[in-house]
Amino acid sequence: MSTLVINDLHANVLTSDGPKEILKGVTLTINPGEIHALMGPNGSGKSTLAYAIAGHPKYEITSGTVTLDGVDLQELTVDERAKAGLYLAMQYPVEVPGVSVSNFLRTAKTALDGEAPKVRTWVKDVQAALENLQLDKSFSGRSVNEGFSGGEKKRHEIAQLQLLNPKAAILDETDSGLDIDALKIVADGVNEYASAGDKAIVLITHYTRILRYIEPTYVHVFVDGKIAESGGRELADKLEAQGYEQYITAAANA
Amino acid sequence: MTTVTDAPNVAGAIESVESHLHPTPSWDLADHPVPTGREEIWRFSPVKKLKQLLDADAEGGSLDWESDVPEGVVVTSIGVEEAQALAAEAPVDRVSAIAAKNAVQRTHIDIPADAVYDEPIVFTGRGSGGIARDHYVVTVGANAKATLIFRWEGTASYAEKSDFVVGDGAELNLVTVQDWDEGSIHGGQRSVVVGRDAHVKTVTASLGGDVVRLQENMSYGGPGGELESYGVYFVDGPQHVQHRLFVDHNEPHTKSDVDYRGALQGKGAHAVWIGDVLIRKVAESIATFESNKNLLLTEGCQADSVPNLEIETGEIEDAGHASSTGRFDEEQLFYLRSRGISEKEARRLVVHGFFWEIIRRIDVEDIEQKLLARVEEELELLEQTQAEA
Numbered sequence: 001m002s003t004l005v006i007n008d009l010h011a012n013v014l015t016s017d018g019p020k021e022i023l024k025g026v027t028l029t030i031n032p033g034e035i036h037a038l039m040g041p042n043g044s045g046k047s048t049l050a051y052a053i054a055g056h057p058k059y060e061i062t063s064g065t066v067t068l069d070g071v072d073l074q075e076l077t078v079d080e081r082a083k084a085g086l087y088l089a090m091q092y093p094v095e096v097p098g099v100s101v102s103n104f105l106r107t108a109k110t111a112l113d114g115e116a117p118k119v120r121t122w123v124k125d126v127q128a129a130l131e132n133l134q135l136d137k138s139f140s141g142r143s144v145n146e147g148f149s150g151g152e153k154k155r156h157e158i159a160q161l162q163l164l165n166p167k168a169a170i171l172d173e174t175d176s177g178l179d180i181d182a183l184k185i186v187a188d189g190v191n192e193y194a195s196a197g198d199k200a201i202v203l204i205t206h207y208t209r210i211l212r213y214i215e216p217t218y219v220h221v222f223v224d225g226k227i228a229e230s231g232g233r234e235l236a237d238k239l240e241a242q243g244y245e246q247y248i249t250a251a252a253n254a
Numbered sequence: 255m256t257t258v259t260d261a262p263n264v265a266g267a268i269e270s271v272e273s274h275l276h277p278t279p280s281w282d283l284a285d286h287p288v289p290t291g292r293e294e295i296w297r298f299s300p301v302k303k304l305k306q307l308l309d310a311d312a313e314g315g316s317l318d319w320e321s322d323v324p325e326g327v328v329v330t331s332i333g334v335e336e337a338q339a340l341a342a343e344a345p346v347d348r349v350s351a352i353a354a355k356n357a358v359q360r361t362h363i364d365i366p367a368d369a370v371y372d373e374p375i376v377f378t379g380r381g382s383g384g385i386a387r388d389h390y391v392v393t394v395g396a397n398a399k400a401t402l403i404f405r406w407e408g409t410a411s412y413a414e415k416s417d418f419v420v421g422d423g424a425e426l427n428l429v430t431v432q433d434w435d436e437g438s439i440h441g442g443q444r445s446v447v448v449g450r451d452a453h454v455k456t457v458t459a460s461l462g463g464d465v466v467r468l469q470e471n472m473s474y475g476g477p478g479g480e481l482e483s484y485g486v487y488f489v490d491g492p493q494h495v496q497h498r499l500f501v502d503h504n505e506p507h508t509k510s511d512v513d514y515r516g517a518l519q520g521k522g523a524h525a526v527w528i529g530d531v532l533i534r535k536v537a538e539s540i541a542t543f544e545s546n547k548n549l550l551l552t553e554g555c556q557a558d559s560v561p562n563l564e565i566e567t568g569e570i571e572d573a574g575h576a577s578s579t580g581r582f583d584e585e586q587l588f589y590l591r592s593r594g595i596s597e598k599e600a601r602r603l604v605v606h607g608f609f610w611e612i613i614r615r616i617d618v619e620d621i622e623q624k625l626l627a628r629v630e631e632e633l634e635l636l637e638q639t640q641a642e643a
């Protein structure tokens with residue numbers, strides 16, 4: 001059972017001009033088996049929320065709490081958060097030259113489990129995950145994300161999600177930049193991960209398109225560093241029709 | 255320098271290009287006065303520490319050389335004139351000019367035409383203190399294929415002049431390893447001529463010595479030649495390691511790909527990389543890329559990285575350069591750590607990856623292993639320093 005609880009979270013991004021407040025009180029509880037779609041315009045702070053929870057050094061939480069199964073994530077380093085069960089699929093996966101995908105995955109798996117995976121099953125698991133995401137098996141020998149197309153990088157993020165099988169996952173615009181075929185592959189990958197039934201999933205997106213393939217439990221509109229409105233899938237349909245304009249205007253006038 | 259001498263000089267045979275970056279070669283010591291340290295080619299160098307190499311009158315010998323030479327390869331001792339006649343070019347600095355003039359012996363290694371050697375040809379020079387000078391001239395016959403390894407070990411104040419003249423259609427993998435003990439200094443010049451349609455790969459690994467300063471000059475003996483030039487260096491304070499690359503695209507349809515990478519740590523660690531690519535008027539349809547990357551593992555180290563491109567023709571297929579010097583990439587570490595990998599392990603992966611991209615190209619198993627082990631040592635040293643801090 002995995003519950004991700006975000007309570008009145010305030011966070012800054014650290015810029016060369018000093019800290020700048022981006023998150024202005026985010027409260028959200030993601031229960032086991034729930035998929036929360038977090039939708040908002042560019043610059044609303046969606047990615048900041050993802051990075052702040054994962055512990056990126058450029059972001060600082062100034063107040064509020066984030067807990068995963070009762071564990072205060074702020075007390076943990078980046079890798080300890082992952083060990084606690086958190087996973088972040090990044091909007092811009094980072095290239096790590098000279099480090100092969102297979103070495104990277106094995107190192108991560110070993111770190112998470114505290115012991116090296118069994119060679120035979122692990123090789124099969126890696127192959128299956130790559131195949132699931134329609135990545136050629138030659139990817140395991142390539143440098144992490146280097147020379148990958150945008151779509152391949154996103155599929156690689158979801159292949160990792162399946163292999164590392166965390167308790168909670170934040171998917172940061174995993175759908176952006178994907179053509180329709182790649183979008184379906186990625187959505188299938190997320191659905192397969194979610195099918196365990198006890199995962200807490202935050203799906204950050206700008207567009208409603210991915211919600212045709214992934215059924216959200218809740219939809220939240222994220223504007224100006226906080227949640228402006230919450231609802232079910234009908235909220236996504238409303239956004240599809242009307243866009244974010246009314247929320248942006250409301251936030252500006254607040 | 256603006257004059258061209260009568261010295262055998264591939265460059266001068268075509269045209270003279272005025273540049274402060276590549277002095278005119280000359281065998282005459284008088285053309286290479288003792289530097290003050292303000293000259294363009296010396297301004298990054300600790301000239302005082304190189305004093306012994308700049309002193310033409312100092313007593314000097316050679317190293318203890320051991321070699322592993324297959325049948326067919328001929329190693330002979332030659333005289334000054336023959337060495338000059340066979341050489342790729344004359345010296346461009348005082349250290350190599352002294353090495354050429356005052357070496358107690360000059361050695362010619364000839365790899366015959368059409369010969370193919372699967373096993374590397376290895377020369378190991380060991381210093382036991384004192385000044386040593388060598389002039390090696392390697393000639394590789396047309397269509398030959400070989401891996402040639404030079405290793406330097408022990409302690410010495412070593413001045414080097416070496417020439418590698420690679421015949422048409424030949425393939426040479428040239429690996430040089432500066433693996434000196436503490437207290438050593440090493441300066442000199444290596445000149446490579448890549449024959450028509452020949453393929454030359456050089457790997458320069460600078461692992462030890464108080465000061466290493468190498469001038470590495472590459473040019474082409476005909477169209478279609480391809481050069482890959484790689485370098486790896488580890489600089490622990492207060493070492494000084496300097497690689498000066500000059501790729502002279504003096505023939506059309508030639509290629510060069512230069513990639514040097516180093517890691518620095520500890521107070522006073524200083525790395526210098528000067529990359530200069532000259533594309534002459536005749537050198538149409540060439541492709542070149544040069545890159546230098548420095549990883550600063552701790553505070554207190556310095557890397558000077560200066561890529562230059564001198565372009566004399568508009569008909570180029572591709573020309574570019576890149577240089578980067580910095581601490582660990584925060585984004586890379588974050589990405590790895592977000593998957594549960596500890597900070598220490600993440601650093602290890604990043605540093606290994608950084609060097610593996612060069613090391614994997616060496617194609618000589620025991621040297622690859624040696625360099626990987628050295629990467630490990632650097633990481634252990636770094637961890638010790640951080641544990642003490």
